[in-house]
Amino acid sequence: MASSSLSVVLLLCLAGAVSAQLSLTYYDKSCPSALTKIQAGVAAAVSSDRRMAASLLRLHFHDCFVQGCDASVLLNDTGADGVANERNAFGNVGSLLGFDVIDQIKNDVESACKKPYSSNNPVISCADILAVAARDSVVALGGPTWEVKLGRKDSTNASMALANRDLPPPFLDVAGLNASFVGKGFSFTDMVALSGAHTIGKAQCQSFRSRLYNEGNINATFATKLMANCPQSGSGGDTNLAPLDDDTATPPNPDMFDNSYFLNLRAEKGLLHSDQVLFNATVASGATEDIVNNFASNQAAFFNAFASAMVKMANLSPLTGTQGMVRRVCSSRTN
Ligand code: HEM
Incomplete structure (x- = not known):
């Protein structure tokens, strides 16, 4: 009797372990x-x-x-x-x-x-x-x-x-970014690699206005160009867009997923405060700067680190087995 209930418990544990895994x-x-x-x-x-x-x-x-x-x-x-x-x-x-x-x-x-x-x-x-x-x-x-x-x-x-x-909001410094990512089980390298996602896409003026008008570690030509579409006062330009990865990079790289984001950080052309701090800011940590330099000079290293960090991200606390539901319509929990 004792051994059969033990087997049931074992089986249940096994089923739990299997269902807890993605495949x-x-x-x-x-x-x-x-x-x-x-x-x-x-x-x-x-x-x-x-x-x-x-x-x-x-x-x-x-x-x-x-x-x-x-x-x-x-x-x-x-x-x-x-x-x-x-x-x-x-x-x-x-x-x-x-x-x-x-x-x-x-x-x-x-x-x-x-x-x-x-x-x-x-x-x-x-x-x-x-x-x-x-x-x-x-x-x-x-x-x-x-x-x-x-x-x-x-x-x-x-x-x-x-x-x-x-x-994470865009005004975070390295310490804040790190706290946000370490809390989810990511390493420093993962965090810098994942930030490299900003090699594509756009941000609104309200996400980078404060950096534009208040920070010294920004390329002057880059800043002047951005200011034309992101005025300091008034909210008229709040939603105006700029590419997260400067389009005027040499060679030009519009909308390509590559390591130019890191080259731009070295040229003080990071769009968001949280981007540029990875390379240089008053609180800059040598550790992130070294990683930026590595990814800037070695695209394969960035790609490898990005891919492995994305695998980690995709595996953050999934619901599996009998947990949760499969929604019929993604925006609704009523099937
Ligand atoms: C490190 C901390 C991060 C901060 C503070 C941050 C912040 C932001 C902000 C403020 C925007 C622009 C939003 C807007 O103005 O509408 C943005 C856009 C974007 N972020 Fe991040 N982000 C971070 C990390 C990441 C990560 C880890 C990924 C993906 C792996 C990512 C992918 C993107 C992409 C692709 C866009 C452009 C989206 C579009 O064009 O629609 N970001 N991020």
């Missing part, structure tokens, strides 16, 4: 074309707007940093608590893009899955779509690739409070 083959039977459909959806979105690659990468980051990679960032129904919507958090509101593209991909994938798709049996989680779309976006712009393990479930909740706490 590369998770959709091989239930939706064999899932990965190619996601890739096609990303390619279509990026071919009509190259910035979308950046937006999809950021969406995955903002998902994973808030209660893990569970698609909580996509929820748009406030529900009974009224505060669940992460889309309205400081780092997201008026800034995060790509929701429509994820919805489109979700539809495409579900329609292509082996099972006849009905509203009652969604197959692929929105969290998995975000993780794969982020990888495919980087690849679409010439960046490195990595393997994405699958089987994440979607959350049944979201937290604006956690989003406000855990998404």
